Amino acid sequence: MIDLSGIAAIDQHAHNLVRSDVAAATPYVCAFTEGYDPEVVHHHARSTLFYRRSLRDIAQLLDCHPTEAAILDRRSQLGLEALTRCCFEAANLQAVYLDDGFLPDTILPWEWHQQFTSIQRLLRIEWLAEQLMNQVDRFEIFLEWFRSELNPPPKGVVGLKSIAAYRSGLDIQSIPLDLAADRFYALKEQYPEQIRLSDKALIDFLLHEALAIAAQYHLPVQFHSGFGDPDLDLRLANPLHLRPLLENPHYRQVPIVLLHASYPYTQEAGYLASVYPHVYVDTGLAVPFLSVIGMKRCLEMLLELSPTSKIVYSSDAHLIPELYYLGAKWGRAGLSQVLEDAIQSGDLSAQEAEEAAIDILWRNAQRLYQPFL
Template sequence: MLNLWDIAAIDQHAHNLLNPSATKRYPYTAAFTEGYHPDIINHHARYSLFYRRSLRDIAQLLDCEPTEAVILEHRRQLGLEKLTQKCFHASNLEAIFLDDGFLPGDIMPLEWHQQFVPVQRILRLEYLAEKLIIETDDFKTFWEQFRSQIDPPSAGIVGFKSVAAYRTGLDIQWTPKEFAKQRFYEIKPTSSQSLRLSDKPFIDFVITQALEIASKYQLPIQFHTGFGDPDLDLRLSNPLYLRSLLEDKRFENVPIVLLHAAYPYSQEAGYLASVYPQVYLDFGLAVPFLSHAGMRRTVQQLLELTPTSKLMYSSDAHNIPELYYLGAKWGREVLSQVLDGAIHDGDLTAKEAESVAYAILCDNARKLYLEKS
């Protein structure tokens, strides 16, 4: 079997770790499920194949017994910095690209992560829009500030991210500016309270405005696709809904990155990548959250049609550093198994498979995000 541990991976989509005070509010098992109901977190999550397998993987890394109680005690003794250093070192990462719009009040800053690995930022569009809606008094100011903050993108920002799949679905349509102006005053809070943007016309306006700017710089935009927490309607997170956006000539130069293998719509995502030159994929979250067989099957489905120049590694790690390690471990092991199968089937030679591994683990992301023409 191919040994891919010598390849330093670029984790092209992940999230900041929780700060120590926030960690106390999140049970350990919460990091191993997309559910947030107490019965899921406190009971059922412990019975997933992912959790059972992960305890053994983490225990091997920490050199301790594979029980939750023992692992928690070893984590406490190490502390966050030493634990993170151990997980990142074992993951062999060239860089991580962080979407810092997830749990923004509970996370360690990007600069803190820099002590362990080079960091680039992925700007979450809905989070920026929510902040500016609260901070501005009128639509004109909002629109000007929104555009000025992303045109040009600040140093360190290598891509945008949308969570429209969580809010209103992926059937994103062009919204006229005047209609967006009307919606602004409907959704703006009367006080400086927090805002969760869930107005479809306004979200579509924000995304299409960002796409115009991304087109100027050929800046990738990542879209959450497929499964996630129960906040989303899984039916509307099918990437096939993006067709009208993908067909829009104004945005044909914008790289669109479909996250999470679009699971369970992996074959649909692979099809889109095979026929639209601007569509790329990653398999984070599906790897490592699925069973071993599920991870292998999903990556195989992506590669049924997807050109190997369009598939990228990510972990979608969040909250705890162990998820970076688990993503790196299973990303390599599953990719190795799939490529070995391709060699056996005659789809690839051994030399070609090695080149594909480099492409998926690091080269494709480096070219797409960091090596602008």
């Protein structure tokens, strides 16, 4: 089996850890499921293969018994900083790119994470729009402010991120200015205190604005695609819906990164990466959330058609530092298995497989984001 443990990875999409008080008030098992219904959390999530495998992995890392109680006790002994350092060192990460628009009121600042590795930011488009909409009442002022926040890209931001798949789906259309303005005022009336940007027309309009600016700088834009928590309509998260954007000649200079292997639309994502020069696909969430067989099958589907120069590693880690470690452990293990199979089947030579591993684990991400580091 190919040994990839010595290759330091770039985790090109993850999230800030939550504060210690938030973690203490959150059931540990919540980090191992995309469900949030109490019945799922308390009665079913501990029966997943991911959770049961992860207890053994974490216990081995922390040198304790493979039970949730023992792990929680060991975590408490270590404290968050020591625990995070242990997980990051074991993950062998040379850099992490954080989307800090997830649970923004509960997370540690991105600067806190810099003590463990090199950290860069991913700016969540919908989060930015919500912050600005809460502060202004006129659409013209909002739009000018929104554009100015993106142009030029803020210092430390290496890419943009969209959760349109969660809010309204990936079938993103061109929207007239007057309709966007109407929807702005409708949302202001619907949410007089704290805006939740959920209107499809306004989201689509703002994405086109952001993509136009990204095109000026060749700034990568990441799109959530595929599975996630129940707030998402999975049917609308199929990356094939993005075809109008991918065919738009104005955005051919924007690297589009499909997150989460677009699972279960993984073959579709691999196809898009194979035919559009500006489309890439990452492995996060599918690795490590799937079973061992599922992770291997997912990576195999990506490699069926997608060039190895178009696949990037990520963990989509969030809430707890253990997910950074689990993503890296199984990202390398799954990739090693798939590349070994490719050697045995004659698809790759041993040297080509090693180069592919380097590309996927860090070199492709470096090529994408280097201009903004």
